[in-house]
Amino acid sequence: MGRWEYFLKRVLLMVPIVFLGTTVTFLILRVGPIDPAAAIIGPSGDTEAYAAIRDSLGLDQPLWIQYAEFMRDLLTLQLGESWVVVRGQSVWELVGVYGPRTLWLGFWSILIPIFVGLPLGFYAGLNPNTLADYIASFGGIVWRAMPNFWLAVIFVSVLTQSDALFGFSWGDWLVETQIVTPPDLSGLWEPTQFLGALKAILPAALVLGSASMGNEMRIGRTAVLETKNANYVEMAKAKGVPGRLVVWKHMFRNALIPLVPVITGEAFLLLGGSVLVETVFAINGLGYLFFQATINGDVPLVGSLMFLFILLSVGINILQDFLYTVIDPRVGYDGGA
Amino acid sequence: MGADTDVGSGSTRTGEFREEASRPEGDRDLPLSERITRNPGPAATWAAVVAVLIAAEFGAIVSGLLSVPPWGWVGGLVPGVVEPVAALLATVAERGAELPTITSRSVIDNTGYQTPSGWEGTTLGLSPAVAWALRVAVIYTYSFTWLLVGWWGYTLYRRHYRIPDWTPRDDVVNRFRRHSWGLFGLTIVFAFVVMALFAPVLGPTTVDQNIENPYENRIDYYNDETGQVESIFVGEANGDTQSRGQGDNNVGPLEYDQYDRFHPFGTLPDGKDLFTFMASGARVSLLVGLTSLGIAGGFAMVFAMLTAYYKGLVDLGVVIAGDSIQAMPQLLFIILASFVLSDTWIAEVYNGGLVLAILFGITGWPALWRAVRGPALQVSEREWIDAAKSYGQRPRVTMQKHMLPYVVGYFLIYASLSLGGVIIGIAGLSFLGLGIEAPVPEWGRAVSAGQPYVATQSWHISLIPGILVVIIVTGFNALGDGVRDAIDPESDIGDGGNENVAAGGGA
Numbered sequence: 001m002g003r004w005e006y007f008l009k010r011v012l013l014m015v016p017i018v019f020l021g022t023t024v025t026f027l028i029l030r031v032g033p034i035d036p037a038a039a040i041i042g043p044s045g046d047t048e049a050y051a052a053i054r055d056s057l058g059l060d061q062p063l064w065i066q067y068a069e070f071m072r073d074l075l076t077l078q079l080g081e082s083w084v085v086v087r088g089q090s091v092w093e094l095v096g097v098y099g100p101r102t103l104w105l106g107f108w109s110i111l112i113p114i115f116v117g118l119p120l121g122f123y124a125g126l127n128p129n130t131l132a133d134y135i136a137s138f139g140g141i142v143w144r145a146m147p148n149f150w151l152a153v154i155f156v157s158v159l160t161q162s163d164a165l166f167g168f169s170w171g172d173w174l175v176e177t178q179i180v181t182p183p184d185l186s187g188l189w190e191p192t193q194f195l196g197a198l199k200a201i202l203p204a205a206l207v208l209g210s211a212s213m214g215n216e217m218r219i220g221r222t223a224v225l226e227t228k229n230a231n232y233v234e235m236a237k238a239k240g241v242p243g244r245l246v247v248w249k250h251m252f253r254n255a256l257i258p259l260v261p262v263i264t265g266e267a268f269l270l271l272g273g274s275v276l277v278e279t280v281f282a283i284n285g286l287g288y289l290f291f292q293a294t295i296n297g298d299v300p301l302v303g304s305l306m307f308l309f310i311l312l313s314v315g316i317n318i319l320q321d322f323l324y325t326v327i328d329p330r331v332g333y334d335g336g337a
Numbered sequence: 338m339g340a341d342t343d344v345g346s347g348s349t350r351t352g353e354f355r356e357e358a359s360r361p362e363g364d365r366d367l368p369l370s371e372r373i374t375r376n377p378g379p380a381a382t383w384a385a386v387v388a389v390l391i392a393a394e395f396g397a398i399v400s401g402l403l404s405v406p407p408w409g410w411v412g413g414l415v416p417g418v419v420e421p422v423a424a425l426l427a428t429v430a431e432r433g434a435e436l437p438t439i440t441s442r443s444v445i446d447n448t449g450y451q452t453p454s455g456w457e458g459t460t461l462g463l464s465p466a467v468a469w470a471l472r473v474a475v476i477y478t479y480s481f482t483w484l485l486v487g488w489w490g491y492t493l494y495r496r497h498y499r500i501p502d503w504t505p506r507d508d509v510v511n512r513f514r515r516h517s518w519g520l521f522g523l524t525i526v527f528a529f530v531v532m533a534l535f536a537p538v539l540g541p542t543t544v545d546q547n548i549e550n551p552y553e554n555r556i557d558y559y560n561d562e563t564g565q566v567e568s569i570f571v572g573e574a575n576g577d578t579q580s581r582g583q584g585d586n587n588v589g590p591l592e593y594d595q596y597d598r599f600h601p602f603g604t605l606p607d608g609k610d611l612f613t614f615m616a617s618g619a620r621v622s623l624l625v626g627l628t629s630l631g632i633a634g635g636f637a638m639v640f641a642m643l644t645a646y647y648k649g650l651v652d653l654g655v656v657i658a659g660d661s662i663q664a665m666p667q668l669l670f671i672i673l674a675s676f677v678l679s680d681t682w683i684a685e686v687y688n689g690g691l692v693l694a695i696l697f698g699i700t701g702w703p704a705l706w707r708a709v710r711g712p713a714l715q716v717s718e719r720e721w722i723d724a725a726k727s728y729g730q731r732p733r734v735t736m737q738k739h740m741l742p743y744v745v746g747y748f749l750i751y752a753s754l755s756l757g758g759v760i761i762g763i764a765g766l767s768f769l770g771l772g773i774e775a776p777v778p779e780w781g782r783a784v785s786a787g788q789p790y791v792a793t794q795s796w797h798i799s800l801i802p803g804i805l806v807v808i809i810v811t812g813f814n815a816l817g818d819g820v821r822d823a824i825d826p827e828s829d830i831g832d833g834g835n836e837n838v839a840a841g842g843g844a
Contacts, residue, residue, distance in 0.1 A: 013656070013657065013660070014660075017657055017660045017661045020657065021661045021662075021664045021665055024662075024665070028677055032677040033677065033678070033680060034677045141814065141815075142811060144814075145806075145807045145811040145814060146803070146807050147761045147765060147784075147806050147810075148765070149764075149765050149768050149784070150764075150784050150799070150802075150803035150806065151803075153784060153791060154791060154799070154803070156791075157791030157799075158791070158792060160792070161792040164792070268666065271666040271669070272667050272668035272669055275672065275769070276668075276765050276768065276769065279769065290669055290672075291672060291769070294672055294673050294676050295676060302673060306669070306670075306673070309664075309665065309666055309669065310665060313663070313665075313666070314664055317660070317664075
């Protein structure tokens with residue numbers, strides 16, 4: 001099977017996945033015991049208004065009609081309006097407000113671990129079985145085992161009181177920022193604004209990236225150890241290629257392939273795990289919005305957000321397959337899916 | 338599956354067992370019971386030791402086994418027939434709990450008060466701290482004795498009763514025994530399991546007295562001002578032993594409060610004992626984690642067998658089903674589903690634990706299935722599967738006898754990794770106030786309760802639960818690594834895509 005043919009097959013496979021995932025969401029929301037009309041009307045319990053709302057929402061129609069409308073609206077990207085959280089606000093507008101914060105958080109929590117984890121791993125691999133290697137490796141293992149929400153709690157407490165604890169005020173350092181607040185993402189092209197937004201998101205990004213930082217360190221270490229004695233590296237050294245170049249040109253590339261699933265996996269964790277980190281740091285991103293929509297019984301918002309999450313993860317999967325197809329020439333030859 | 342497939346049961350003794358002693362040639366075809374009758378010595382010694390160990394804890398074992406099912410709920414399902422039986426079993430469980438055991442709270446009692454002449458009420462007049470530490474030491478000694486006796490039984494079986502001198506599993510076990518990182522993991526995991534099993538006796542006080550019904554229980558204490566022994570409701574005492582960061586409001590780790598109660602981990606913001614809370618929370622986490630793993634593992638193994646055996650469309654179907662589930666972020670899906678189910682009867686079972694277990698199971702199987710799919714496909718291409726097919730063996734039997742044993746080891750690796758993830762996930766949900774209902778201890782809730790006090794003198798409330806989670810998850814990861822290296826020393830599985838199994842959906 002050709003590589004691109006294989007890739008195309010993977011993409012086609014995503015169609016039933018989106019369909020099935022959305023169907024499951026519908027079943028949970030509409031067939032489950034949740035009552036959206038009661039959530040809208042609140043605890044006052046006016047029967048007439050309740051019936052009117054049920055009627056206007058089409059909740060008394062046969063289930064299959066509701067299902068058809070639900071799927072039609074989502075697949076044509078008509079995400080509807082929020083009923084409870086911000087009543088009457090369209091979901092697209094809400095995503096426009098909350099989405100960028102999550103994207104900003106996600107971008108840095110993928111980037112920072114790569115630039116910290118990989119070099120540390122390379123260093124550990126180049127000096128195997130030394131004290132530094134043990135410290136780095138063990139640190140990576142422990143760092144990876146830390147629950148994100150707990151780490152976030154610790155970060156928030158220590159940073160908000162850094163002045164009293166260390167005599168160093170994180171909030172006033174470089175640019176003045178709040179610690180528990182959504183980052184201000186306006187005017188990112190101005191250096192101070194950019195720095196402020198970056199600094200505001202940094203602790204949260206470190207927490208959310210903690211798992212993959214450990215993984216990336218391990219991958220970097222393994223890649224160096226595997227290639228250190230490979231013929232082509234010996235050859236390059238014998239040719240007189242400088243050490244730094246050997247590392248970056250010959251070893252770094254080998255670390256790339258196992259890095260792909262870690263990065264895409266990280267993106268998955270981001271979608272799910274951002275709830276807790278966003279709640280602790282009060283970032284008010286998509287995860288936080290989803291959580292609020294759920295506990296308030298905001299059915300259309302929950303459904304639309306879940307649909308967007310499904311689209312996103314399917315998109316990440318396609319991106320992963322695309323990267324594999326480009327980077328790894330072995331993909332698709334022996335039929336391994 | 339017998340002891341042969343029990344690859345994780347390695348322990349710390351040294352020595353090889355290849356040189357075989359008393360295994361006469363004539364025993365080759367006898368069943369195990371016959372082999373034991375012919376050479377009863379080792380088995381009898383072992384059984385005697387086991388009997389002593391069981392006798393030491395008889396009451397606790399009976400009540401422990403019988404009190405796991407929720408009898409009230411089971412009885413309610415079929416009122417006529419099952420109810421009396423369920424009620425009877427519940428009574429037996431309660432009676433069993435009253436039998437004295439070496440780890441009973443009453444045997445080494447750490448509750449008492451200090452009068453000017455010394456400690457009253459505690460065993461031998463020890464200080465509560467010493468009495469408590471002693472009981473913990475007895476519990477852990479007892480448990481680790483079981484571990485050693487189990488290993489000893491396996492070696493006896495291997496030396497005296499097993500027919501073949503050597504099986505490939507021996508190599509796996511030997512490799513694990515030399516894997517110090519894996520043994521470290523096993524020790525941590527075992528200690529955690531013991532903590533969960535013995536939760537009611539490990540704490541310096543009980544969940545019922547201290548956490549769930551503090552205003553139905555009284556304790557005695559010595560009042561310095563009046564010089565009298567007085568009694569007070571636990572709830573009122575808790576009100577005076579809060580840990581809230583400021584001023585005198587703090588009872589830290591390894592401290593006594595003013596009612597002479599010892600708190601190994603300090604107290605919660607509402608004055609309850611953190612250690613008791615944690616031990617009981619360990620039980621909840623482990624129970625939910627194992628149940629969810631059972632559900633996910635069941636799906637994963639059945640699907641792995643089916644997809645490896647039939648391939649083609651079946652494989653494609655499971656790929657689509659699995660990917661659809663994984664396309665929904667696990668934690669968000671669980672938040673949504675547990676909220677939707679929160680008012681139904683199923684949310685009542687185990688205070689919401691069952692719902693969590695089912696949800697983690699349903700969302701967890703695709704990852705486990707992916708992990709064992711490769712090995713299952715590999716084994717399905719071996720000659721012996723072809724042979725079994727051409728002899729007309731039924732597919733089910735082929736899968737069970739010839740494919741499953743090969744895959745079980747790989748399953749254990751990921752089971753170990755993902756259990757840590759589930760524990761983090763449950764803690765994350767209860768941190769948000771979802772999942773396990775409020776008075777029942779869950780670790781995430783302690784982190785949440787201590788959140789405002791992290792940078793104060795009451796740091797222990799949030800930090801200790803988090804550190805315990807880190808240790809336990811590291812333990813599960815180490816155990817997984819050890820099992821992996823033992824089963825397949827040359828493999829590179831676990832690097833890359835499946836690493837995130839251990840991350841609990843990002844919690």
